[in-house]
Amino acid sequence: MTAVSNPRVQSPWARLRSGARNHRSITILLGWVLVASVLPVLVLIPPLSTFQPQSLWIDGFSNAGVFILLAMGLNVVVGLAGLLDLGYAAFFAIGSYVYAFGDSPFTNVQIPFWPMLLVGAIIAATLGLLLGAPTLRLRGDYLAIVTLGFGEIVPAVFLNASSLTKGTNGIGGIYKPELFGFKFTLENPVPYYITMVAILAVTMVLLYRLQGSRLGRAWMAVREDELAAASSGINTITTKLLAFALGASTAGLAGVFATSKLTFVGPGQFGFQVSFTVLAMVVLGGMGNIWGVATGAFVIYTIQAVVLKELNQFFQALHVPILQSIDFVQYQYLLYGIALVAMMLLRPEGLFPSSRRRQELHATSDDVADVPPPTEALDA
Amino acid sequence: MTAAPTIPNAEEAVHSRPAAAPGSHDVLLQLDNVHTYYGQIHALQGISLEVRRGEIVTLIGANGAGKTTTLKTISGLLHPRQGKVRFEGRDISRTPAHELVRAGIGHSPEGRRIFSRLTILENLKMGAFTRPQNDIQGDLDHVFELFPRLKERIGQRGGSLSGGEQQMLAIGRALMARPRVLLLDEPSLGLSPILVQQIFVIIQEINSAGTTILLVEQNALQALIVANRGYVLQTGQVALSGASADLRENEMVRKAYLGE
Numbered sequence: 001m002t003a004v005s006n007p008r009v010q011s012p013w014a015r016l017r018s019g020a021r022n023h024r025s026i027t028i029l030l031g032w033v034l035v036a037s038v039l040p041v042l043v044l045i046p047p048l049s050t051f052q053p054q055s056l057w058i059d060g061f062s063n064a065g066v067f068i069l070l071a072m073g074l075n076v077v078v079g080l081a082g083l084l085d086l087g088y089a090a091f092f093a094i095g096s097y098v099y100a101f102g103d104s105p106f107t108n109v110q111i112p113f114w115p116m117l118l119v120g121a122i123i124a125a126t127l128g129l130l131l132g133a134p135t136l137r138l139r140g141d142y143l144a145i146v147t148l149g150f151g152e153i154v155p156a157v158f159l160n161a162s163s164l165t166k167g168t169n170g171i172g173g174i175y176k177p178e179l180f181g182f183k184f185t186l187e188n189p190v191p192y193y194i195t196m197v198a199i200l201a202v203t204m205v206l207l208y209r210l211q212g213s214r215l216g217r218a219w220m221a222v223r224e225d226e227l228a229a230a231s232s233g234i235n236t237i238t239t240k241l242l243a244f245a246l247g248a249s250t251a252g253l254a255g256v257f258a259t260s261k262l263t264f265v266g267p268g269q270f271g272f273q274v275s276f277t278v279l280a281m282v283v284l285g286g287m288g289n290i291w292g293v294a295t296g297a298f299v300i301y302t303i304q305a306v307v308l309k310e311l312n313q314f315f316q317a318l319h320v321p322i323l324q325s326i327d328f329v330q331y332q333y334l335l336y337g338i339a340l341v342a343m344m345l346l347r348p349e350g351l352f353p354s355s356r357r358r359q360e361l362h363a364t365s366d367d368v369a370d371v372p373p374p375t376e377a378l379d380a
Numbered sequence: 381m382t383a384a385p386t387i388p389n390a391e392e393a394v395h396s397r398p399a400a401a402p403g404s405h406d407v408l409l410q411l412d413n414v415h416t417y418y419g420q421i422h423a424l425q426g427i428s429l430e431v432r433r434g435e436i437v438t439l440i441g442a443n444g445a446g447k448t449t450t451l452k453t454i455s456g457l458l459h460p461r462q463g464k465v466r467f468e469g470r471d472i473s474r475t476p477a478h479e480l481v482r483a484g485i486g487h488s489p490e491g492r493r494i495f496s497r498l499t500i501l502e503n504l505k506m507g508a509f510t511r512p513q514n515d516i517q518g519d520l521d522h523v524f525e526l527f528p529r530l531k532e533r534i535g536q537r538g539g540s541l542s543g544g545e546q547q548m549l550a551i552g553r554a555l556m557a558r559p560r561v562l563l564l565d566e567p568s569l570g571l572s573p574i575l576v577q578q579i580f581v582i583i584q585e586i587n588s589a590g591t592t593i594l595l596v597e598q599n600a601l602q603a604l605i606v607a608n609r610g611y612v613l614q615t616g617q618v619a620l621s622g623a624s625a626d627l628r629e630n631e632m633v634r635k636a637y638l639g640e
Contacts, residue, residue: 214509221506223493228493230457231511233481233557 001207025036025205032201034195051310058315059189064301066258071281071297072200072249073208073288075307076254077332078279079287080211082223087151088272092268094127095120095255097158097165100265104174115178117256118201124252125245132244136237139226151275161266172268186241200255200294203250204297207287207290210246219243248327273333283341285351295352304332308329384388407466408433408592409561410456414463416453418445425616426463431561432592436587438603438624440637441613447596449564450492450613454482455487460593467561482510486559486591492550492582496539500530502593503549504540507522507556516556522551526582544575551582568599580606600637604628611636 002007020027042055043049052060054211063137070092078086102111137148158165175370176184177195183193210216218239220228231235235318277300285296307327328335343350416424424446433438450464452458455463456477458620465468465473472480478485495503508516524531527548533541538549546566547567554562569577580602587593597603604610604624611635620630620635627633 217506219511220498221509224495224497225493227457227489229496229506230477231455231481231487231489231493232506232553233478235476235478 004328021300024208028086028205029201030210032197032204040193051306055189058193060198060302060305062189062261063258063305064191064298065193065200067278067281067301068200068252068294068297069203069254069257070278071256071285071293072203073247074278075282075285075287075290076207076210076219076250077243077247077295078282079289079293080216080223081219081240083240084140084187085147085244085247086144086272086275086279087147087149087154088247088278089152090151091124091128091251091270092255092258092274093154093158094124094248096259096265096269097171097255098123098170098252099256099259100174103260104171106171106173110175110179113175113256114179114261116260120252120256121249122252122281126251128242128248132241135332136240136244148272148275151270151272155267155270156371158270165267167231168267171270172264174259174263174265176263180346186263196257203253204290204294211290215239219286234250244323261315276333277336280340283340284351286353287349289352289354292350292352293310299351300336304329308332326350386635389419390468396594398605402560403461404611406433407431409594410464410466411450411454412464412466414450414453414459414460414465416449416458417463419614419628422459423616424453427613427618429618431592431623433592435609436583436593436595436607438597438610438632439613440600440603440610441619444615445613446611446616448565449616451487451490451596455563457487457489462575464534476512480561484558484560485563486554486557486561487563488550488554488565492546494541494553495548497537499537500541500549501534501536503553504530504556506554507553510557515627519556519558523555524609526555526585543570544572544579545637547571547575548582549577551579551586555586555591559591561594562586562596563596565596566598567595568597568602576602600633601628604633615623 005136039061040054040058041055048057051057070088073091074085074088077083077088099113099116101107102109102116102119103113131147135143138146142295159167161167166379176186177191179191180185182191192357211219218229221232221234222236222239226324229239278297281297281300282293283296285294309330310329312326315326318324392481407430407563411427411429412460414424414427416420427446427450429437429439429450434544439450441447444487449458453460454467456472456475456479460473463473463500467483467485470483472483472485475483481487487610495506499504504520505513505516510521511519530548530552533545537544548596551562551567551584552562554564567579567583571579576599583593583595584606595603595607604627607624609622610617610624612627620627628638
């Protein structure tokens with residue numbers, strides 16, 4: 001765009017690129033349609049086809065979508081606004097329980113799935129605001145500790161409020177979605193798949209728009225330097241609260257979808273490992289880059305759900321004494337840990353970084369030599 | 381001190397600047413018996429001062445006297461526990477910082493606090509956050525006129541600039557919000573003597589373009605040369621105030637701050 005001013009001399013590729021830049025929303029939607037139609041075909045090709053049948057693959061993609069959604073939401077909080085949230089699964093839990101209360105024989109309420117998507121997102125966002133209001137005055141490690149606590153408290157509440165939630169047994173028999181009389185079933189994963197792709201595409205368009213908006217710039221300023229942001233006329237409290245609420249609403253959306261598919265919800269599904277996995281997805285994918293984070297989530301989910309299992313079978317077949325006895329699925333968190341440490345050492349900007357993050361993390365020493373340390377001192 | 385070689389230039393500056401405020405005497409900014417605390421620490425112990433429209437006023441004093449705290453209390457980054465801050469007659473003691481930027485108080489904070497990972501242009505645009513983004517080209521041009529160096533390096537990241545350039549950027553960023561009063565905290569800190577000269581000349585230019593300035597400086601001599609009036613702070617109180625020319629002649633000021 002900047003290099004060539006006359007569109008007629010552009011190569012088709014350059015024209016495509018500049019078109020994509022000018023119509024980002026349409027490009028994202030088309031991108032999702034393309035990916036969503038290629039993936040089911042791709043898994044028919046060996047060796048992928050030998051791992052599991054196509055219907056299981058498609059079912060797995062919907063589950064991966066839940067994590068992509070979670071990762072995109074957490075990316076707003078951690079990647080864009082720079083607030084470390086270690087209890088993100090709490091909002092996932094809230095969205096899940098909201099759907100269980102709103103559309104199940106347990107409460108005898110039957111609000112359809114589609115409005116519940118919105119309800120789940122709004123309730124999660126509201127609780128995000130309630131948690132954020134008192135805690136967002138904290139910074140860095142302290143905020144991380146408080147959110148970690150919140151992430152533990154929410155499942156504990158669902159566990160102990162057993163008259164409302166059936167405690168540890170969880171709520172089962174939750175209704176599945178229905179569209180114009182067409183009922184979603186467990187046998188046919190395609191409707192869930194299409195629904196998930198649609199949710200992801202729309203969410204991603206909205207997030208990209210937000211990132212480029214005034215609010216997106218305010219997030220960037222707050223992430224860089226809160227005091228300077230305030231001196232530039234940015235309401236830092238509202239800015240951080242909105243990041244928190246938006247992240248929470250995305251998790252709420254993911255919770256409603258996941259519960260409608262699983263038709264069950266229990267307090268054991270929302271442990272710290274969920275928050276940790278999603279954070280690992282964001283970091284490995286490349287904080288701040290929406291596509292990168294989505295790809296990171298997809299890759300990690302696929303490794304966790306498919307590759308580790310296949311690895312077990314692969315080594316079983318080889319009859320190597322030690323490797324044979326290792327259950328790789330059991331070691332997934334160890335593997336995440338190793339991957340995160342390796343990532344921080346070798347490629348801190350993530351696999352698919354935003355261009356800005358890459359600059360930030362690969363600053364040479366003389367780039368930052370002149371920055372005076374921030375002083376909060378009293379020498380006024 | 382760096383003051384010694386700058387005196388010849390400084391003398392010229394004196395002649396170009398009348399001792400009294402140009403034009404009217406209406407009060408833009410007023411502090412009335414302001415007490416500000418950091419937790420238990422009583423940092424400002426009843427500061428009263430005023431800044432009139434069109435003036436350059438300077439706060440001088442030793443480390444810990446309360447200069448930065450005074451600026452932070454004005455710009456809303458801190459709030460006084462007692463006393464009033466008034467801007468254009470309105471009580472702003474409890475108004476948050478981001479609203480005061482809209483109201484017309486610009487603050488170039490201590491330590492520059494530029495967004496070191498954003499480019500110069502992005503930093504300046506961030507400074508204009510409160511203004512419509514399609515209406516800032518004129519302001520950008522104005523900043524680049526004051527600081528041509530910034531224009532040369534427009535795409536460079538803030539953190540890669542030299543100390544002097546970062547200071548220019550910090551002042552430029554504060555100007556982007558079109559403040560009516562500009563609070564400058566130690567603009568000469570850590571700069572070479574030549575750059576200190578340049579910064580003080582630019583401060584005068586900004587002032588003659590119509591922006592009132594409240595200047596905190598350790599470089600007391602330079603500050604008293606460009607300012608119309610000054611306040612000497614000591615342990616959170618105003619020890620002395622008056623026209624800059626009088627303060628320059630004052631025995632105590634000469635001993636304590638001018639190194640004579």
